Amino acid sequence: MCEITTYKISADLQKHYDPTKTTSLRNLFASKMKQRFVELQKVVKTSIVDNDCFGLKREKLALHQMVPASKEAFNFIRSSEKIEAFMVWLQQQVDKGILDVRVFQQVGGSIEGAWTNLYIYDSYKRGVLRAMTELKKAGFDIPENQLQISMNNPFHVDRVGLLFIRVYSDLKGITDAMDSQISRILAQGVADGDGPALIARKIISTINGDGADKLGITDTLGRFVSGQRRAVMLARTEIIRSFAEAQLQEFENWGILGVSAEAEWQTAQDDRVCPICEHMQGKIFTIEEARGKIPAHPHCRCCWLPYIKELEKYKK
């Protein structure tokens, strides 16, 4: 007998405050992201203030002839050379500390990748697992080792690889924009004859956005969102994207098992849900239509539920 059944969201699932259950992963990724920007601020301060890399503390120089080479590293005569050398150094710090490509352990071996891959992969795996849990709840028999098998599925490997690249290039875009902001602030500061402490404060503020108004940074750059804030927001948002994309890919992969699933929009259903997402709650999309819709905006917390029309006929 072929009974058409509508897949229902269980009551306890509806009550979930965080449908993806990735709050701690998002917090962890965001804090690891922030740490890297804070580290950058520290090396900027050490370089400019403690090490006087621009050689701006002239009277002090006379007292300390035997300074290590790293000090006054950018003490060129021409200001443009100072700035240029500083920017080269800064980019190296950003490359090492924020973009940071390393050997990364993945199922089936180790590959070279950005540090961010670790978090994206974790969220992706959770998305696949969540999709499987939903399938199990719907009465399908899911073998214990299915997650391992699924993660090795070429469609998943391909999909998660694209997410890795996306996050890395978005982060690179953020740091590139930050670099050019810093370069402008530094040029302005040097032209204005700012001392090292003030220049350092201005650059740090350009990185983290704190006190930008007071330091006149917004006068130079206009209204801006600091690199650190954008990167932290990226970290949180991309965890949600990775989770949602994993779910959709897994739903799509079910086609091989003869399960044709669509995707149903699931918000956190609490009072923090924004009007954009509130409006989407419970809407059904084909997998193709659903792609790229979640996150709907930065800090979105939505995910998908499988919508299986002809559920009964596949039940064991």
Ligand SMILES: [Zn+2]
């Ligand atoms: Zn949302």
